[in-house]
Structure formats: structure tokens, C-alpha cells
Amino acid sequence: MIPFNRPSVTALERRYVAEALSAGNLSGDGPFTRKAVRLLRRVTGIASPMLLTTSCTHALEMSARLLKLQPGDEVILPSYTFVSTANAVLQCGAVPVFADIDPRTMNLDASKLEELITGRTRAVYVVHYAGVPCEMDTVMDIARRHALPVVEDAAQAVGSHYKNRSAGSIGDYGCFSFHETKNYTMGEGGALILNRSESLREAEIIREKGTDRSRFVRGEVDKYTWQQPGSSYLPSDVLAATLCGQLERFDEIMESRMRVWNAYHEGFQQLEKAGKARRPFIPDDVGHNAHLYYLLLENRKVRDRLIEDLRRRGVQACFHYVALHTSPQGLSLGCRPGTLPVTEDCAERLLRLPLYCGMREKETAQVIQSVTECL
Ligand SMILES: *Cc1c(COP(=O)(O)O)cnc(C)c1O
Secondary structure, three states, X not given: OEOOOOOXXXXXXXXXXXXXXXXXXXXXXXXXXXXXXXXXXXXXXXXXXXXXXXXXXXXXXXXXXXXXXXXXXXXXXXXXXXXXXXXXXXXXXXXXXXXXXXXXXXXXXXXXXXXXXXOOEEEEEEEOHHHOOOOHHXXXXXXXXXXXXXEEEOOOOOOOEEOOEEOOOOOOEEEEEOOOOOOOOOOOOEEXXXXXXXXXHHHHHHHEOOEOHHHXXXXXXXXXXXXXXXXXXXXXXXXXXXXXXXXHOHHHHHHHHHHHHHHHHHHOHHHXXXXXXXXXXXXXXXXXXXXXXXXXXXXXXXXXXXXXXXXXXXXXXXXXXXXXXXXXXXXXXXXXXXXXXXXXXXXXXXXXXXXXXXOOHHHHXXXXXXXXXXX
């Protein structure tokens, strides 16, 4: 079976983890955490403060807390996203207002953003689907005119660029994921990027159970105390050690994934010409990170049958998000199917193909051939 995803772990990650275990610093913010942040800064070129977190879900939660979202506030976000984007909003009692997507990129349709803004709107959360950054200039322009902060859910976009700026560095906050299924992994983990650096101190407190322990560790205060409500969002240094290995292999991992992505893109050209499948669209001004490769098929029936046919041929292909506004939780918030036609249509037709670092040419060729024959 060609799996959908396979984490790429080498002797380097194993050595760092062994070092972290031997050093005896198993809790958070140890030497490997500091090293991981330095590496992340280097590979992304992001100068803003960054905090390593236990997940992107938690980085998103931190951003919602830092924005002081309150019950009754409205937050605009795409319906085509992972549940974590919406959970962050709900957790503060705020109301998610789902936006439709641009069918070319599966990202929030910036041309439909302004009409969703009301007197209660407090923030905009955007998602860079498949590691392809969304139309940030338009989003930022609209948000700034309405004095709304923007959070980038850049879970999939570590190493991606929009007009030469790193994904995650453009909005007020950026959130990365280092989950096993993402390009660079520590098993479970993430990072919060604070492009509004004045919120760094509060972010550190929220991340350390509501205490100023981070300042204490740096020797800035002689004891640490409870400052405000908080939680525990710092990952173990053992996990950070894994991430250090991954980020030292940044180029190798990116290049390996890119080879697979490019082979798919070329291999499916004919299918697109024949009208059998639509390939991902990459706008001219973005640099993507080969996070995932998808095809948009004719309809749900064709997509579901293809998943089944590929499985029989030893290829694990997957659908992706069920539109949040049509999910049980979305319905219980009063959302209705039929309100976001592009999201509903594309979500049913999208198929993701195997893509991982170290995937062999032979395997890629087998996927291309299987898809082509099945269609
Ligand atoms: C993976 C993902 C998340 C969640 O990341 P975790 O690190 O698993 O919490 C959030 N948003 C998007 C768009 C994702 O793809």
C-alpha cells in the first residue's frame, strides 16, 4: 500500500531526542525548544517573536484569548477548514461567521469578505489551504479599513510565501502546526507567531498557566506568581528535539515533497485538458511548500468511487474537510446547508493523493497511472 502520509524521521531526530532525554530536561522551554525557535526563525525568515506550542489548535486558542474575544463577538473564517480554527473562536464564546471560498485555491474568497462584516465583527481568521497562501493584500486591506485584527491559520503553510513574505508573518498572529501529518513534525506541536510584539508578555503568561514563569526563568523577576487566567501550552523539550532535526532538514524535506508535487502536476495535465479533473491553482505571487496535492473531480460519486478503486490498487487517497457550516456543530450554531455554494460543491469533489518526504519516483508514477486509468 502507498500510504497517504509517512513521517520522515532520520538518525538526526533520534539522536536529538536521545540527547534531550539524557540531558534530563523533559519539561518545556529547555535548550531544544530555544534551538527549535532559532531554526524556525532561520528557515522562515520571520523576525517576530515566536512561541513553540503543544499544537496549532492551541496556538489558535492563544490568539483568540489574546484578541480578548467575548461572547457575542463575531469572527469571520472560511467554512472549508479544520475544526481547530472554529474551536478557537467558540472557546471564547464568540460566534464563527463562515465565509465561502475561492474555487481556484480553496481559500477564503476575499471578494466576499467585506459583506460579512457587521457592527459585532471582531476578527478575521484566514487559512492557507494546502500551503498556498490566501489573497492576503485584499484581506489585510479590508481588515485594516474596519480596524479588525487578522489571524493566519498557517498550520499547513510552514515555509510558504506570499509576495516574498512568509506565511504566518503577515496578519496580527500566525499559527503553525507540527503535527505528524504536516511538512515538519514533532508528533504533536505548533507555534504562535506574534507580529504584534506588544502582546508577547501576555502570550507568555497565558502559555505558562497564567503565571510570569517565563520572566522568572530568564531571571527578570525573583519569583513567579499568578497574573491572569492561563493554560499550559508549552511542549516538552523532548518533542522540540524532534522538531530541531526536522528543521535542520528543512530544504531536504521541502525538495523531496516538491519533486512529488511537480510530478503529479505534470502527470495530471492531460486529465485536466480532457476535463476529467482539475489540478490545484497556484497564484503567481505565492510560493507554496508542497504540503498537499489534490484533484477536484466531476462530482462526489466519481470522487468516492475513485477513492475505492485506488484503495484496491494499493493507493491510499483521502477526501478532506466536511464544510464546517454543514457539520453537526455548525448546524447547532444555526448554520444552514445551501448558504455557501462553492464550499459545499468543492468539498464533495476534492481528493487528496499520497505525498510525503521520501516518496519514491516509482510510487509517484504508480499513483499517476492508477488515477489516470481509474478515471
Ligand atoms: C492541522 C491543522 C490544524 C491543527 O493543527 P494541530 O497542530 O494538529 O492542532 C489547524 N488548522 C489547519 C488548517 C490544519 O491543517
